[in-house]
Amino acid sequence: MAKLCIALDTNLHQALELVRSLRGYPLVFKVGYKLFVSHHRAITDKIKENGFELFLDLKLHDIPNTVREGLLSAKDLGADYVTIHISAGREALRQAVEVKGKVKLLGVSLLTSLGEEDLKDVGICEDREKHVMHLANLALSVGLDGVVCSGYEVNILKQKIEKPFLAVVPGIRLEGEPAEDQKRVVSLEEALQLGADILVMGRSILRAENPVKRVEEILLRLA
Numbered sequence: 001m002a003k004l005c006i007a008l009d010t011n012l013h014q015a016l017e018l019v020r021s022l023r024g025y026p027l028v029f030k031v032g033y034k035l036f037v038s039h040h041r042a043i044t045d046k047i048k049e050n051g052f053e054l055f056l057d058l059k060l061h062d063i064p065n066t067v068r069e070g071l072l073s074a075k076d077l078g079a080d081y082v083t084i085h086i087s088a089g090r091e092a093l094r095q096a097v098e099v100k101g102k103v104k105l106l107g108v109s110l111l112t113s114l115g116e117e118d119l120k121d122v123g124i125c126e127d128r129e130k131h132v133m134h135l136a137n138l139a140l141s142v143g144l145d146g147v148v149c150s151g152y153e154v155n156i157l158k159q160k161i162e163k164p165f166l167a168v169v170p171g172i173r174l175e176g177e178p179a180e181d182q183k184r185v186v187s188l189e190e191a192l193q194l195g196a197d198i199l200v201m202g203r204s205i206l207r208a209e210n211p212v213k214r215v216e217e218i219l220l221r222l223a
């Protein structure tokens with residue numbers, strides 16, 4: 001069954017409240033820059049203490065030695081999943097794999113917020129699908145556990161890549177919700193049908209009138 005990962009892109013108060021209220025549900029909590037930079041262990045320890053999986057969305061992108069050291073620190077925090085930009089290159093990926101231990105290392109292909117014009121801006125003129133496939137093949141050949149991609153690419157990756165891997169899909173919106181800064185959004189059911197293993201959802205849950213109820217509804221739809 002696919003897992004739900006809640007992106008805790010919020011303040012410490014709401015994050016701790018959600019973690020406390022959702023105890024016992026099969027969830028992954030994703031901590032990104034907003035919380036991690038300011039609050040660090042105040043949130044990561046609580047996620048682990050409450051029995052959840054910790055997804056540290058560090059999106060590592062640096063020289064190999066710096067990536068390696070960063071991953072070692074993430075491991076010390078008890079991270080279950082850590083992200084790294086595949087475009088950091090083969091050697092950075094290789095060094096990360098070397099020290100990852102049980103951490104599931106997820107390669108970020110292209111951000112789901114990048115549309116066609118944004119890609120041209122940063123010099124990516126190759127067909128998007130081809131580019132994501134290229135990055136995914138590199139990541140998985142080096143030994144990463146999974147790839148973060150949009151719902152638009154997950155299907156083709158699952159079809160073309162023989163090796164089993166975790167497909168992590170952000171950019172999911174419920175009926176009638178605005179895409180906001182995301183350019184490549186899919187619905188919950190589409191993400192599932194297309195082969196997502198981990199569905200990352202932030203604002204759809206955080207901005208709900210009753211976030212706990214919203215999570216319960218989503219979990220029912222995933223079952």
Ligand code: C5P
Nearest residue numbers: 007110111112148170171200201202203
């Ligand atoms: O609020 P929303 O559901 O759009 O949040 C999506 C989350 O997934 C954010 O935390 C964002 O950093 C993350 N993410 C993404 N696109 C990627 C990788 C991660 O949106 N390619």
